[in-house]
Amino acid sequence: MSDRFIVLSGCSGGGKSTLLEELRRRGHAVVEEPGRRIVQEELASGGEALPWLDLTAFARRAIAMALADREAMRDHPGLVFFDRGLVDAASALEASGGEPVLAGPAAGHRYNRGVFLTPPWPDIYAGDAERRHGLDAALEEYDRLEKLYPTLGYETVILPKVSVVERADFVLDHL
Template identity: 65%
Template sequence: MDRFVVISGCSGGGKSTLLAELAPRGWTVVEEPGRRIVREEQAGEGAALPWIDAAAFARRAIAMALADREAAGRGEGWVLFDRGLVDAAAALEHATGEAALATLGRVHRYHRRVFLAPPWPEIFVNDPERPHGFEAARAEYERLVEAYAALDYAVTILPKVGVAARADFVLDALGPLPVER
């Protein structure tokens, strides 16, 4: 969908903070599937956590990203996704070697421009939903840069600036929603 925009990139790079800045400005945002899954798994006895069963986690993230896309399709205007299907497919490919990107990533497209938050050690912090270290986050970022480029997305790296300036950067880059014909 041409109105579905992905904010992806380095874990701990400020994606969720950026989307929290954009939501009160009137933008529809979709929370990262991974964080929702981790909370659900930690609330129960689940093992579909990236540090326990990366493949199960990625499969759940794929299902959730597909459901998010379907739900967002019923609305209007720009929709900003905190990660999405390409991220989940890349995680599954990394965990299992399955060719998930070639199938899912080409069929279920987002807006051609994708924004990637680069590794930014000055803001990276661990939390209960993100126990991995900065080097693991950097490696994930490199995989995502390659994945989005291989799927012919126009990758735009977010500047390392304050959250309000980052939000303005995204809004300026997107401009008004194109009129459907």
Template identity: 60%
Template sequence: MGHHQLVLLTGCSGGGKSTLLAELAARGHRVVEEPGRRIVAEELASGGSALPWIDMVAFARRALEMARQDHTAAADLEGWTFFDRGLVDAAVGLEHLTGTPAVESLASDRYHQRVFMAPPWPGIYRTDSERRHGMDEAVAEYERLLVACPALGYEVIHLPRVSVTERADFVLASLAAATR
């Protein structure tokens, strides 16, 4: 099986990825929460400084490490595993901050050929204790991912701005079509 059943949901912060992930989980699929949110929760609890608003490089390196562990843990499992962000996001973030090419950080770790990209969706965008940046930063990050994913050999599938039920149907139908 390997990486062919590991599916990356990426794109704009606040674009509805977490909601989509919850819907896929409710349908019985394995899901992996965004590394960034888990790191922020851990660092806030422990008083650590690997936080995007304190030490962005340390945060990006930590996200890369966590995403690699997530990827490895799911690589040999049966069925689809959906990732809310992952290695690609962390590597692209690190490249933006340090200049280290994303392709070097990724090594041979791959996801399914089709990567699902959440577009900016200002109507549902919210900040909270774990997401403090504004819409402008979110869109800039989205635009970097939009360039990086095809450059890394992925086919970008844009998630439609529809209900979460329709989004989940769309993702599953697109994956079914890709594996025929």
């Protein structure tokens, strides 16, 4: 199962969601970022599990959602592309001062060994109502994830700063 599960991770605002949409357009199964979905739900309901209000609660919800996403796609026969995933959520929880889960729950839920990282790309970075942090915070997150994935046995592949069509071709050719 895990070999079919491909993670797109890296810098916030680096083009992951746009790449995911291109892969969807090409007929691949995709799972949208847990963080974005949580922020949308919390803003709509007046909740507080938001990264700028309660990062620990937000990260715990992201872990639960990432696990549910994996389970929902368990029987899907082809490749499944995840905009972030369990490792990103667990890393956020640990960074927020929460309990370490990368060696525990996350260890038993592997993805494909190759993880594609979107590098920092200031030219396309933009904040919005759901992404309230600045580029500096995005860079810190990227540095943390770039170091973390290899320690967990993943091979990181840095995506080139090219058009979304070329990025999708790069990912599919690499696989």
